[in-house]
Amino acid sequence: MEPYRIKVVEPLPVTTRAQRERALRRVHYNLFGLRADEVTIDLLTDSGTGALSAAQWAAGMAGDESYAGSRSFHHFQDVVRDLTSYPCVLPVHQGRAAERILFSTLLSPGRITLSNTHFDTTRANVELNGCQAVDLPCPEARDLDSDEPFKGNIDLDRLAEALRGPDASRVALVVMTLTSNGEAGQPVSMDNLTRAAALCRAHGVPLFLDAARFAENAWLVTRREPGYRHMSPRQVAEQAFRLADGCMMSAKKDGIVHIGGFLGLRDRSLAERCEPLLIATEGFPTYGGLAGRDLDMIAQGLTEVTDPRYLQARADAAQHLARLTRAAGIDIVEPPGLHALYLNAGRLLPHIAPHRFPGHALACHLYLEGGIRSVELGSLYLGSEDDNGAPVTAAPYELVRLALPRRTYGLSHLDYVGEVLTAVAKDKERIPGYRLIEQPPLLRHFRCKLEPVPE
Ligand code: F0G
Numbered sequence: 001m002e003p004y005r006i007k008v009v010e011p012l013p014v015t016t017r018a019q020r021e022r023a024l025r026r027v028h029y030n031l032f033g034l035r036a037d038e039v040t041i042d043l044l045t046d047s048g049t050g051a052l053s054a055a056q057w058a059a060g061m062a063g064d065e066s067y068a069g070s071r072s073f074h075h076f077q078d079v080v081r082d083l084t085s086y087p088c089v090l091p092v093h094q095g096r097a098a099e100r101i102l103f104s105t106l107l108s109p110g111r112i113t114l115s116n117t118h119f120d121t122t123r124a125n126v127e128l129n130g131c132q133a134v135d136l137p138c139p140e141a142r143d144l145d146s147d148e149p150f151k152g153n154i155d156l157d158r159l160a161e162a163l164r165g166p167d168a169s170r171v172a173l174v175v176m177t178l179t180s181n182g183e184a185g186q187p188v189s190m191d192n193l194t195r196a197a198a199l200c201r202a203h204g205v206p207l208f209l210d211a212a213r214f215a216e217n218a219w220l221v222t223r224r225e226p227g228y229r230h231m232s233p234r235q236v237a238e239q240a241f242r243l244a245d246g247c248m249m250s251a252k253k254d255g256i257v258h259i260g261g262f263l264g265l266r267d268r269s270l271a272e273r274c275e276p277l278l279i280a281t282e283g284f285p286t287y288g289g290l291a292g293r294d295l296d297m298i299a300q301g302l303t304e305v306t307d308p309r310y311l312q313a314r315a316d317a318a319q320h321l322a323r324l325t326r327a328a329g330i331d332i333v334e335p336p337g338l339h340a341l342y343l344n345a346g347r348l349l350p351h352i353a354p355h356r357f358p359g360h361a362l363a364c365h366l367y368l369e370g371g372i373r374s375v376e377l378g379s380l381y382l383g384s385e386d387d388n389g390a391p392v393t394a395a396p397y398e399l400v401r402l403a404l405p406r407r408t409y410g411l412s413h414l415d416y417v418g419e420v421l422t423a424v425a426k427d428k429e430r431i432p433g434y435r436l437i438e439q440p441p442l443l444r445h446f447r448c449k450l451e452p453v454p455e
């Protein structure tokens with residue numbers, strides 16, 4: 001059972017099918033356009049959507065809002081240093097600000113960054129600096145159905161090749177994303193991380209962690225990796241941070257807060273080089289775009305998130321929804337991680353071609369059937385068409401992510417999601433594809449307009 005009880009509740013919006021049909025038409029079949037109070041169960045993201053503990057709210061009340069040198073900052077800094085071992089801690093308003101500040105300081109045009117997988121804002125921040133972000137996922141990641149425990153690993157052979165090949169001098173840094181959000185939330189093993197760190201050290205290339213889900217990765221290591229079963233998630237996390245030169249952290253995930261993040265660095269001179277940009281764009285180094293209360297809430301969240309009972313309950317919830325999804329006849333990317341389930345929409349809806357967006361079609365029907373909001377990760381997100389709408393590139397897989405906000409929904413909510421999945425899967429032949437009618441030139445999935453295409 002969950003190791004907490006409920007003290008504050010918020011009503012769930014309940015809508016009729018007719019209301020949902022109207023809402024979906026109004027937003028041109030783009031779920032990002034919905035008002036949140038038109039959504040019954042919101043599985044769009046696990047970012048900034050968690051429930052804070054009583055201790056976090058209390059810590060927030062005790063926050064010190066001094067502009068410089070606040071008590072809250074010093075507490076936050078102590079907690080982050082203790083967890084990560086990095087002496088320099090730069091607070092930022094969210095993870096992507098840490099990416100922007102680190103990359104703008106370390107990268108120059110023409111350089112390359114390597115990763116198990118770059119999250120999309122990470123890639124965007126690399127490219128905005130005129131550099132190339134290269135993903136090196138392990139080959140096991142290609143098989144969505146296999147039970148391989150660490151499909152988030154980096155391909156060590158390709159990493160070694162890249163670090164000694166003809167472009168080696170252009171490699172500026174390596175990012176290990178824990179867990180790999182781009183690979184369906186799959187974890188990275190400590191063995192893989194240790195070997196990647198050794199390669200980076202041997203070639204004099206700095207290694208950074210994208211630590212957004214460091215505690216969930218650590219939990220999966222204690223469950224799946226021989227040699228780590230006797231360790232606590234906290235001990236594994238500490239060891240992971242020690243292997244790297246620094247981290248970029250979105251505290252909206254494993255900080256269990258609504259906003260916040262930080263850049264942790266081992267190298268003091270690099271931190272000094274990052275500071276002017278931090279001050280110019282986020283805030284003075286002792287608040288970095290956050291309120292004092294946010295810093296205290298993050299500090300408390302970081303101490304709660306590695307609690308094995310919390311992580312066990314979170315893993316159990318993901319497993320529970322995974323069982324319901326399989327029972328509904330919908331395949332997921334196996335084995336399930338903790339922060340989300342990824343539904344294999346391409347396999348469920350073979351009658352919908354990639355450029356008619358099977359993932360998007362499934363996401364729309366989860367909303368129509370039961371007011372559930374999810375996010376497409378398929379050809380709408382990753383593919384492209386020519387001016388006449390003919391397909392140019394498709395995504396490798398047509399997936400839908402059901403993200404699980406932390407401490408927010410209970411098992412009966414997930415049972416409801418299971419019922420909706422069952423109803424949608426039963427009627428799958430009747431689900432139409434969708435056509436794009438308008439799209440912005442960049443990041444189209446957020447703002448594009450679509451319409452159903454009846455066969
Ligand atoms: N890195 C990873 C692995 C992420 O998943 C995210 C955000 C970021 C960095 C950026 O952090 O949002 O605080 O700026 N992921 C969210 C998601 C948006 O829904 O997966 P941020």
